[in-house]
Amino acid sequence: MDFGFTEEQLQIKKAVREFALREIAPYVAEYDREERFPVEIVRKAAAHGYMGGVVPVEYGGAGLDHVTYTLIIEEISRVCQVVGCALSFPSGLAGSAVLRYGTEEQKQKYLKPLAQGEVFASVALTEPGSGTDVAAMRTTCRRDGKYYVLNGAKAWISFLDVCGWVLTFATLDRSLGHKGICAFIVERGMPGMTFRPYKHKLGFRPLCTGEVLFEDCRVPIENRIGEEGEGFRVAMCAVENGRLGVAARALGMAQACLDEVVAYARERVVFGQPIGKFQLVQSKITDMVVGIESARYLTYRLAWLKDRGVPDLRREASIAKMVATDVALMAATHAVQIFGAYGCSAEYPVSRYYRDAKVFQIVEGVNELHRVLIAEYTLGYR
Ligand SMILES: Cc1cc2nc3c(=O)[nH]c(=O)nc-3n(C[C@H](O)[C@H](O)[C@H](O)COP(=O)(O)OP(=O)(O)OC[C@H]3O[C@@H](n4cnc5c(N)ncnc54)[C@H](O)[C@@H]3O)c2cc1C
Structure with missing residues (x-):
């Protein structure tokens, strides 16, 4: 087994991280408060080629492999998962349905501008x-x-x-x-x-x-x-890519919670010592690290299996989506707790992560559904 990324993938990850810190981080708190979709940022990301995802080049996409696509969505979502959502749409349900079931004319008319961030x-x-x-x-x-x-x-x-x-x-x-x-x-x-x-x-x-x-x-x-x-099949054709996208977004957000917590726990002094020295705080950090590592493995494994052309990955998609989104809520809950009262203010992003994390358990199939599906695949009922 090879758990490594290629040199090119690592370069893309670095470039996306820099883009997110430069172009998204300074504005995210403001547009979240204003409930305003940052269309200009998404268009900029599209111009960098971050929106085309796995959509083939002839339909306006970037023709990426699923692992590279997942890296992009994770890194963007480490700063703003809503931008991650927009960037994942051409590779998720909206784009996949047209790619798989659309006529050539429909692909040119609807998929191409979507993958290029024009529409x-x-x-x-x-x-x-x-x-x-x-x-x-x-x-x-x-x-x-x-x-x-x-x-x-x-x-x-x-x-x-x-x-x-x-x-x-x-x-x-x-x-x-x-x-x-x-x-x-x-x-x-x-x-x-x-x-x-x-x-x-x-x-x-x-x-x-x-x-x-x-x-x-x-x-x-x-x-x-x-x-x-055939509409039900159209709706279901993209569940693997849709769930991969949500898992990558939740993973990025969970990582952001850990990033914030590590910095804060080293600085915040209580009873004469940084709170990172308290073992009960360390225990929460360990939960976060282990959860994030598990979610990362499951999410990238799904992407890797897709790149290998393994058919029918609905079981793996349910596992990745459920684990990554459960981990995101756990990480966000711990982050707010470690920040104390400051975790409840808009001054730090962890309060936003906490609000978003709950929603992750509901979209792209409620996690109860995934829990049932995973058992049914295992029992041979599906
Ligand atoms: C912010 C946000 C954005 C969204 N965007 C979109 C969008 O763009 N397009 C779109 O079509 N939808 C969208 N949705 C809707 C989302 O996909 C649905 O909310 C989701 O599918 C669950 O459906 P429901 O809310 O009707 O819950 P219900 O199906 O009514 O389920 C309610 C609850 O019942 C329980 N439950 C349900 N089924 C089972 C089961 N099989 N086993 C055990 N327990 C179960 C769970 O606790 C579940 O949470 C969005 C939702 C949110 C919150």
Whole structure:
């Protein structure tokens, strides 16, 4: 086994770290407080080639291997995981769905500008009444000549302020379950689609998240992704890359918690000594180090297996996502505790890490679902 990175990967990691410290770190607290998506920073990152990810070069991507892609997302997320989220989107669900199921024309029209950072996209799967149980969706589509007519509502959809198009899902007939679901790209401005953003959510604040409403929204048939009834497969095709992206972001954030804690524990003096000398503080640091190392191994192993072309890595993706996001919350909880009252202030980033870490356990499949899936793969039920 080879646990090392190549010389080129190490250089990219260093360059991304420098970029993140120079271009993101000075602004992140401010745009998080203002709940503003830092579009200018993401575009700059895209210009450096950090957005193209694993998308092939002919579709505007960087054509990277998964390990290098993971390094980029981890290092960016060590400073701001929301920027990490935006950079992972072309390689995650939005891009993968078009790459795998889109026609050549759809790839040129939608994937290319997305991978180059010219256009952002939303993925609208969750509904007010169904999140984990995707097949229970209520948004409907019916064919009408050269159009489909969509009606219904999606909830908790991100990138609403900047998206140029929305990849969404609707059912032809609820009684067909997941076999009735179709996938569509609805362009911003198409009549019948409106957005209702939320404010003041717990974490991921720079992401504009909210409801997408469809009222007799007419979508041309050429905007369907995949065949009729193939929408569930379209939604599931990117779970490995989507979960790899979330694991890398959570890992980067957990590492940021450790970076902050090490600096603070050496400096903060209580009872005449740096708090790093207290064994109960050391115990928390050990939990963080061991958790982060475990999460890093599982995340990069998933990326490495993908690069080797190993088919069906859903089990490994669930393990990496669950462990990395659980570790992120543990690391953020310890970080706030070690910072004491200062951990509760906006002066230090650990309070933001704590808010974001909880959300990581909910997105890309709630961690309870991954816990169940891992057992079911092991028991042979799947
Ligand atoms: C900040 C943020 C951004 C988001 N962005 C997007 C987006 O861009 N696009 C999008 O489509 N969605 C998005 N979501 C929605 C997210 O994907 C869903 O919240 C998630 O899938 C869970 O669905 P739910 O909230 O409906 O929870 P539910 O499915 O209602 O589950 C509620 C709880 O029930 C328990 N539970 C559920 N299933 C199981 C099970 N099988 N076994 C045991 N316990 C279980 C868990 O405790 C779970 O947390 C976002 C959410 C947040 C918070």
